[in-house]
Amino acid sequence: MNKLKINKTAKSNFITYGIVIAAFIIVQILVSAGQVSSLMKGLLVPLCTYAILAVSLNLVVGILGELSLGHAGFMCVGAFSSAFFSKCMVEVIPVAGVRFFLALLVGAAVAALFGILIGIPVLRLKGDYLAIVTLAFGEIIKNLINAFFIGKDSNGFHFSMKDAMSLNMEADGQVIVNGPQGITGTPNDSTFFIGILLLLLTLFIVLNLIHSRDGRAIMSIRDNRIAAESVGINITKYKMMAFTISAALAGVAGVLYAHNLATLSAQPKNFGYNMSIMILVYVVLGGIGRIRGSMIAAVILTLLPEMLRFLSDYRMLIYAVVLIVMMLFNWSPKALEWRERYSPKRLLKKKQEAKEGE
DSSP states (O other): OHHHHHHHHHHHHHHHHHHHHHHHHHHHHHHHTTOSOHHHHHHHHHHHHHHHHHHHHHIIIIIIOOOOOOHHHHHHHHHHHHHHHHHHTTTTOOOHHHHHHHHHHHHHHHHHHHHHHHHHHHTTOOTHHHHHHHHHHHHHHHHHHHHOEEEEETTEEEEESSOGGGGOOOTTOEEEEEGGGOEEOOOOOOOHHHHHHHHHHHHHHHHHHHTSHHHHHHHHHHHOHHHHHHTTOOHHHHHHHHHHHHHHHHHHHHHHHHTTOSEEOOOHHHHSHHHHHHHHHHHHHHOTTOHHHHHHHHHHHHHHHHHTGGGGGGHHHHHHHHHHHHHHHHHOHHHHHHHHHTOHHHHHHHHHHHHHHO
8 A cells, every 4th residue: 555655656746747847848849940939938937936936835835834925035035145156256167057056056055044044933933923924024135135235346345235335345346236226247047948957856855855754744733733743743843844945945946037137136026025925826826735736827827927918908807817717716615526526537436337337
């Protein structure tokens, strides 16, 4: 029985990886044939970014069972720390691949560190209180970064929270972080291929964690905290583990996002409250706890507004209708009953029972 369950899990995981690889191959064929517009080409890296964010947030919301609204804050931390590193290391590390790999490590490590620092006090809370505090963290991070001015000259780094003139650098000094204007000139190292690799890595980490002993401990906390604690499960340890891994993966998404833009700024539309809510929408519509669903929902909901752009003023209305329909389809009791009744497994079982009856 246990072996059968392991085989079923491995099969499900391979299907998820296969979907990503098949999508990559199809897109590459379409691009080679000239069937993909420049607008859609520009969306390929963001699609990978949002899919990684959705999968990583599902680890906290779906697997751990805690509502976090600060995911954009971890993405912001990863994006700016990696962009700062890359901008400073352009001349020191001329090889783009090596520099980007190190930037990934920096972004993930800094985001994980913030995940630990925020997680220590925050994970003592639960429910609405946890959501409010994580939301506040995301807003604080964004506003702090907008207040920083950092420059570099032959004497080293200069910091200010007033303006670029207050850095008091030499004439040949370079402003790296320019307050609300952010970081300009980050090396454009992100590609669709790298995005797919990072998405596969994210899926590998999250899926293997879920089906491991640690993952079962995390899910037991979600299902019944008191019962989990009574059998000796360290609640704080496993909650911190899930929160930190989720933050690190959000940082990886931030690195991918930052190295796809000419200018990176901590504007509300990039890293604000709406971004955190949008990532949560991907998770909810894809199915809480369903990793594959989160990934597919992120892709569909990112592409949909752009595909409906020709409808001008009506595209956002259609987008809203699609959101409502998807929500009803995923969570309405009647819809769940209908899906259960007409699921392929149930139909196959009925067919087998009918044959046996004959």
